[in-house]
Amino acid sequence: MTKYGSGDLNPQARALVTREYTSDSTFDTFIRDAAARATQEDIFANAGPFKAEVLRVWKEDGTNINSGFWTALFDDGVEGEIIFIKARIPEIHTYPVDTDDVKSIEMHPTFVSKKPGMTEPQVGTIVWVDYEDRRNLTFPIYLGPVNSTDDQVSQQLNEALRLAAKELYNNPASPRKPFIFGGGNHKMRIGDLTIQSDDVFMNLRTNKPSGYKRKKPPDTIIIHESAAGRVSFDAGKIPDGGRKLTHKILEKKTLGVHFGVDRYGKVFQSADPVHRVLSHAPPYNDVSVAIEIYNPFNTGLASNYKNTPEPTDIVMPATPLHGKGGQILIPSRKQLESAYKLIIHLTSTIPSIPLGFPALDSSLIYTWGNMEGLKPGVSKGVIAHGHFHHGDGKVIEFYSILRIMGMSPDNAWSTLMGVMGESVDKGRKLKKTNLGNYGGKIAQAFEHFS
Numbered sequence: 001m002t003k004y005g006s007g008d009l010n011p012q013a014r015a016l017v018t019r020e021y022t023s024d025s026t027f028d029t030f031i032r033d034a035a036a037r038a039t040q041e042d043i044f045a046n047a048g049p050f051k052a053e054v055l056r057v058w059k060e061d062g063t064n065i066n067s068g069f070w071t072a073l074f075d076d077g078v079e080g081e082i083i084f085i086k087a088r089i090p091e092i093h094t095y096p097v098d099t100d101d102v103k104s105i106e107m108h109p110t111f112v113s114k115k116p117g118m119t120e121p122q123v124g125t126i127v128w129v130d131y132e133d134r135r136n137l138t139f140p141i142y143l144g145p146v147n148s149t150d151d152q153v154s155q156q157l158n159e160a161l162r163l164a165a166k167e168l169y170n171n172p173a174s175p176r177k178p179f180i181f182g183g184g185n186h187k188m189r190i191g192d193l194t195i196q197s198d199d200v201f202m203n204l205r206t207n208k209p210s211g212y213k214r215k216k217p218p219d220t221i222i223i224h225e226s227a228a229g230r231v232s233f234d235a236g237k238i239p240d241g242g243r244k245l246t247h248k249i250l251e252k253k254t255l256g257v258h259f260g261v262d263r264y265g266k267v268f269q270s271a272d273p274v275h276r277v278l279s280h281a282p283p284y285n286d287v288s289v290a291i292e293i294y295n296p297f298n299t300g301l302a303s304n305y306k307n308t309p310e311p312t313d314i315v316m317p318a319t320p321l322h323g324k325g326g327q328i329l330i331p332s333r334k335q336l337e338s339a340y341k342l343i344i345h346l347t348s349t350i351p352s353i354p355l356g357f358p359a360l361d362s363s364l365i366y367t368w369g370n371m372e373g374l375k376p377g378v379s380k381g382v383i384a385h386g387h388f389h390h391g392d393g394k395v396i397e398f399y400s401i402l403r404i405m406g407m408s409p410d411n412a413w414s415t416l417m418g419v420m421g422e423s424v425d426k427g428r429k430l431k432k433t434n435l436g437n438y439g440g441k442i443a444q445a446f447e448h449f450s
Contacts, residue, residue, distance in 0.1 A: 049130040052087035080116025111142040198268035201256030211278040217352035219380040220288040223393035227297040241294030257290035265334030299329040320420040323429030340400040356381030368430040
């Protein structure tokens with residue numbers, strides 16, 4: 001374990017989760033808090049350069065490096081030795097690290113020396129690091145040891161501080177060309193997940209893109225379900241869940257969402273989540289990113305959730321969510337998995353959004369119902385819309401928590417179906433679920449999609 005906790009090296013940036021972690025912290029206590037009411041300050045305002053603890057160091061001959069982002073970092077080419085370090089910024093990399101475990105070290109970013117011939121740090125020492133793209137925490141750079149008298153390091157730090165003073169919300173992406181992290185040609189692939197651009201939501205009265213520019217970074221993801229197109233879906237006309245239909249309905253109401261996930265598991269983006277505010281869930285509009293799950297929700301189809309083999313479209317009584325009659329359509333397995341991966345992606349690339357769930361308390365008890373007291377700027381992380389309006393998004397939220405707790409897609413799905421099926425059998429609306437009862441080692445809270 002390292003000896004540095006959140007706030008020890010960079011006191012100007014507050015902890016990104018509610019508890020500070022030290023060498024005495026355990027993996028389970030960390031995950032318990034991270035999956036609960038994790039809170040995260042706006043670190044953009046005072047971000048970088050950062051002090052980091054060195055976990056691993058190696059050098060390579062720059063003339064032998066012919067690929068990778070680091071080749072673009074050197075003003076004078078890449079002749080000479082290039083230093084690479086694995087380093088931990090406690091205020092950002094809040095998960096526990098075992099310095100004797102190679103995997104634990106390798107999950108940290110690799111910082112590359114700004115220029116050849118820089119001072120080589122020692123493992124365990126403190127160094128200055130930064131990111132070329134601080135908003136997304138990408139293109140990590142090694143700047144030199146802390147308190148170094150190396151003039152080169154000093155010059156680089158001054159340049160980094162100058163860049164830190166720049167306006168962080170300039171040059172937003174064109175509203176008609178939605179911003180996609182790392183994406184060229186408006187398409188990005190993360191493992192088996194592809195994010196592709198979709199039509200921009202327009203204000204039909206002004207014939208301009210809906211929404212307005214953000215004044216501060218988002219700190220929340222709101223999960224919606226479209227609940228549109230019941231008759232058409234039941235008739236087999238919109239098997240994707242009604243993406244185009246939902247877009248038209250939202251546009252007529254001057255509403256919009258940043259992302260959508262259809263029943264095939266395809267992910268679509270209609271707006272820049274960092275710079276653009278859309279109306280979708282007041283009072284959270286100004287600080288949130290909206291994910292729409294294209295799912296009619298209510299259905300006239302017959303219940304089939306107990307059928308063998310398992311049908312593609314699962315229908316069950318509305319008891320778990322409504323406590324009353326009718327049938328509900330469960331988001332597809334592909335849809336749930338893509339939504340989970342999208343949540344991981346967004347919380348990994350937008351530092352102001354913590355990987356936390358206000359609906360899950362520190363005892364791992366999940367709340368299904370309405371949650372009084374949710375407040376923008378205070379209740380951060382991932383929130384199902386149904387916790388403060390309507391009843392949507394909770395199935396997706398619950399599944400995502402199970403996946404973050406380390407369950408495989410199959411186990412997460414069977415657990416979800418088991419919890420909802422038991423509710424139907426008992427004829428009682430779901431109120432609380434104690435996830436501590438399901439045990440298992442939590443091992444995927446920070447799953448990386450490469």
